[in-house]
Amino acid sequence: MKSNRAQIDRALKAPADTRFFLFYGPDEAGSQALVKALAAATGPEAERVDLSGAELKSDPARLADEAASMSLFGGARFIVVEPAGDEVLPAVEALLGAPAAGNPVAVVAGSLKPASKLLKLALAEPDVLAFASYVPEGKDAERVVVETARAHGLIVRSEIARRVADSCAGNRALIDQELGKFALLVEASPEAPKPLEHEVIDALGAAAEEGDLTRLCDSVGGGDPALLQSELLRLQAEGLEGIVLVRAVLRRMHLLARLRAEVDAGNSVAAVMASSGKSVFWKEKDAVSLQLQRWRSDLIAKSVGRLMEAERQVKAKGALGPVAVDEELFAICRQAARLR
Numbered sequence: 001m002k003s004n005r006a007q008i009d010r011a012l013k014a015p016a017d018t019r020f021f022l023f024y025g026p027d028e029a030g031s032q033a034l035v036k037a038l039a040a041a042t043g044p045e046a047e048r049v050d051l052s053g054a055e056l057k058s059d060p061a062r063l064a065d066e067a068a069s070m071s072l073f074g075g076a077r078f079i080v081v082e083p084a085g086d087e088v089l090p091a092v093e094a095l096l097g098a099p100a101a102g103n104p105v106a107v108v109a110g111s112l113k114p115a116s117k118l119l120k121l122a123l124a125e126p127d128v129l130a131f132a133s134y135v136p137e138g139k140d141a142e143r144v145v146v147e148t149a150r151a152h153g154l155i156v157r158s159e160i161a162r163r164v165a166d167s168c169a170g171n172r173a174l175i176d177q178e179l180g181k182f183a184l185l186v187e188a189s190p191e192a193p194k195p196l197e198h199e200v201i202d203a204l205g206a207a208a209e210e211g212d213l214t215r216l217c218d219s220v221g222g223g224d225p226a227l228l229q230s231e232l233l234r235l236q237a238e239g240l241e242g243i244v245l246v247r248a249v250l251r252r253m254h255l256l257a258r259l260r261a262e263v264d265a266g267n268s269v270a271a272v273m274a275s276s277g278k279s280v281f282w283k284e285k286d287a288v289s290l291q292l293q294r295w296r297s298d299l300i301a302k303s304v305g306r307l308m309e310a311e312r313q314v315k316a317k318g319a320l321g322p323v324a325v326d327e328e329l330f331a332i333c334r335q336a337a338r339l340r
Contacts, residue, residue, distance in 0.1 A: 001130065002123050008131040012037045015078065015104040019067075020095060022122040022130040024109040026308055029172035030133025031108050035080055038106055047077035053084035056091035063091040064098040067105055082108035086118050096125060110312055135308070136172070138258065141165035145175055152179045153188035155195045159277060163201060166258065169250035213240075213248040214284055220249050220329050221256070221291040223337030232326060242314045242322040249329060250307045252288075255280065257300045259292050269293050294339040303332045 003011065011018050015038050023031035039048060049066050056063055066079050081088060084107045095105060112119045122130040136144045145161040156164070168174040182201070188194035216235065219227035235241065259280075262272045273280070273289050280288055310328040 001126055001128060003129045003131050008034065008129060011129050012041055015041050016102055018104055018129050019127040020092065021104065021106040022109065022118070022128060023106060023133065024112045024119065024130065025132035025134055026111045027133035027135045027172070028110060033172055034131065034133070035106055035108060038078060038104065042076045042078045045075050047075065049077060049079045051079060051081045053081065053087045056081065057087040060090035060094050063105065064095045067095055067103045068098065069103070077103050079103060079105045080108065081105065084109050086116055089117050089121065092118065092121060096127065135170040137170055137254070141170045144172060148176050149179050149196065151190065152183035153190045153193045154179055154183050155193050160196055160198070166255050167251055169247055169254045171247065174247070213245070216245060217249055217252040218287040220333045221252055221336055222287060223333055223340060225330060225333050225337070228329060228333050242325050243311055245329065246307050246311045246314070246325045250304065253300055253304050253307065255288065256291055256295055257297065257304065260295060260297050260300060263292065264297055294336070299335065303335065306332065
């Protein structure tokens with residue numbers, strides 16, 4: 001059964017009442033946050049059993065067996081299956097066909113196509129809750145930052161929340177990681193909350209830690225393949241490749257998407273840039289302004305999708321890894337060159 005946010009939150013507070021959870025969608029960090037909520041509700045002493053889709057493909061009966069088994073220590077337990085796709089369908093069918101068991105199962109899948117047999121089964125079964133996580137954008141991303149910051153004892157204004165969300169490309173895991181660092185720096189805690197200011201982000205933000213990636217973003221968004229090639233070689237020599245690079249360009253594309261939405265609403269590029277404040281780093285403003293004039297919203301969205309898929313490929317077993325990222329960066333760079 002497809003669930004909304006309120007339904008999945010309620011269900012995760014009492015996970016034993018649900019036989020099987022399907023967490024899917026392009027926002028893998030969002031799916032992982034739901035797994036954490038499941039673990040928290042099951043209890044700090046609960047036993048977590050990790051299985052993979054490949055394991056269940058070769059032994060479909062194992063999932064039902066694990067769901068029915070008792071913990072070695074007599075306490076609660078839950079099962080997490082990842083990565084997974086349609087190959088786990090026989091195992092899930094066996095689970096749903098077995099007598100009721102007290103151990104909840106969560107299958108974490110990435111983006112599933114509407115034709116996915118696993119997705120169709122999950123949506124049709126009343127004993128299953130399926131929830132799709134999408135990368136938060138705009139106000140939703142700001143809300144995620146505010147809520148995550150509160151858990152770290154940080155107080156954030158709207159402009160600060162927008163800046164953090166943009167810098168992390170809406171990635172929940174990265175948002176949590178960054179806010180955790182900021183909280184340590186200002187000695188904030190839920191018991192002693194402190195405000196988060198731009199100066200702290202300037203000193204300790206993700207961009208500062210990952211080296212200067214401005215030229216990389218400029219080369220991709222500006223359509224300069226020669227500069228992109230030299231930057232990839234330079235960054236590789238510094239030990240920077242793969243996910244670090246794709247997330248940097250994702251942050252730029254998410255920034256362009258937000259600013260382009262304002263342009264599409266009838267504002268001039270100059271007015272949008274003037275009102276952007278510190279959400280656009282000062283040394284990036286000229287390049288961002290030029291890219292904002294060239295890039296259409298649909299092409300930005302397409303590029304974001306390609307970058308997110310490249311990040312997924314880097315994480316996947318047996319994938320090309322950083323090579324896939326470089327290929328996507330050049331593909332987007334060529335697209336930008338055609339916009340001139």
